Amino acid sequence: MTYAARMLDTHPVEITVDRKQLADAIDALTSCSQACTACADACLGESAEALPGLARCIRDNLDCADICDTTARVLSRRTGDDPAVGRAQLEGAVRALKRCGDSCAEHRDAHEHCAVCEQACRDTERIVQELLSGIGLSR
Amino acid sequence: MTYAARMLDTHPVEITVDRKQLADAIDALTSCSQACTACADACLGESAEALPGLARCIRDNLDCADICDTTARVLSRRTGDDPAVGRAQLEGAVRALKRCGDSCAEHRDAHEHCAVCEQACRDTERIVQELLSGIGLSR
Amino acid sequence: MTYAARMLDTHPVEITVDRKQLADAIDALTSCSQACTACADACLGESAEALPGLARCIRDNLDCADICDTTARVLSRRTGDDPAVGRAQLEGAVRALKRCGDSCAEHRDAHEHCAVCEQACRDTERIVQELLSGIGLSR
Amino acid sequence: MTYAARMLDTHPVEITVDRKQLADAIDALTSCSQACTACADACLGESAEALPGLARCIRDNLDCADICDTTARVLSRRTGDDPAVGRAQLEGAVRALKRCGDSCAEHRDAHEHCAVCEQACRDTERIVQELLSGIGLSR
DSSP states (O other), rough: OOOHHHHTTTTOOOSSSOOHHHHHHHHHHHHHHHHHHHHHHHTTTSTTTTTGGGGHHHHHHHHHHHHHHHHHHHOOOOOTTOOHHHHHHHHHHHHHHHHHHHHHHHHHTHHHHHHHHHHHHHHHHHHHHHHHHHHHHHH | OOOOHHHHHTTOOOOSSSSHHHHHHHHHHHHHHHHHHHHHHHHHHHHHTTGGGGGGHHHHHHHHHHHHHHHHHHHOOTOOOOHHHHHHHHHHHHHHHHHHHHHHHTTEEEHHHHHHHHHHHHHHHHHHHHHHHHHTTOO | OOOOHHHHHSSSOOOOOOOHHHHHHHHHHHHHHHHHHHHHHHHHSSSSTTTEEEEHHHHHHHHHHHHHHHHHHHHHHHOOOOOHHHHHHHHHHHHHHHHHHHHHHTTTTTTTTHHHHHHHHHHHHEEEEEHHHHHTTTT | HHHHHHHHHTTTTTSSSOOHHHHHHHHHHHHHHHHHHHHHHHHHHOTTTGGGHHHHHOOOOOHHHHHHHHHEEEEEEHHHHOOHHHHHHHHHHHHHHHHHHHHHHHHTOOOOHHHHHHHHOOOOOOOHHHHHHHHHHHH
């Protein structure tokens, strides 16, 4: 059981979203944010021949890292929750994850860190979409 | 001229959005993020009688600080830009700014820091909405 | 194997620090940052009687969340590394982790989320101290 | 008067540090964080010939942006303050600002955004050093 799951289990406020789904989304977003930060840096460390072709990928990594980080923080907060704020932020995360996953996919055969980061983005996008569907149903 | 404006002026990539509007949005978002962080902390420093009534306001401050921060970062990046990612994040920011402005408005008569923070949120929301309209037109 | 470990394994730059220790520190810092964000929010959701006694704990949680997050990002970057920047940031993290662990310890019997967060802070402090010793030896 | 100064003026907790110096440091750190985010991105947008020589500069920009951001947040919080946490984080910021200023200085003649960012780093380093001296005296 991760810290995210344990913190939800010990939270004093009633949590109306599926706890398992919520903890999974928080964990996926924090791991993916780290993978994106690391992928941007790994791209920066590539050869002078490869680096120019990776500029857009680095930019998408940086956006995705920041957006995933912020989305995990918003989801971690349950007190006085406004689902509309969370939903809008989750939709922003889906956009960034899709874009970053697509950028990394273009480089996965040449750079293994892009393959790992693509997987993190795709997995997280799916988990966030599932959470969004759940939130949608409980509106 | 702020650093945000000077950095846009010296950026090597062609910027298709209105530079003045973009720099204003970046500056408003970074200032508002700071105001929200400070308002959350000022609320925490209020009396034991007042604090429980401020819990939702603190939570909204924290979300708004994180979301404004990330949105300013995304807007500051112009290389390999995907307007769809920026637009989704700006829409998330509008939601958070509206919510936080409303929460602070409830406490502005009792706590002057909430009045200042409400103004930061309202101003930033307006500037972000203007930028969103501009981005919309240039699609 | 976590994403942090996989990203280090696929990084193009030679990594002179112990990879296992580095990945463990990055993972501990990101998990602890999340636990601190969640503990601040769980404290905010406590009763009107309990909340005023938790103000300092919330403040320490917020500092620790931000500092752990930034430290994990700095550690995740290996290209063009300046160990002095990383070391100074790690020392800042140790301070924040110690302080937040101490604050949560005061409330662990009354609030289980503080017990969980204290454990996250103590574990992370130990792992970061180990990494700092390792970096020290390799200077 | 900036929002940072107004938030300090309306804060309910007694502030023992020089308010003017504190507000200046918070404003400098938030502006510098933005400049560093923008400089990293402007470097990424440079030509394929120039980009490989800017990899270390980008990395230092990213570290400095994150560290300045977190330091501004810690300084913005005055409730239940532990000066030791703030001081350690300020020392981390000085290291990052010095390093990033030095990296940008190497490229200021070729890239004007590096000249602007160097100035932001140097100014902020000086202001943070002044604040650190002040905090030192009041220990």
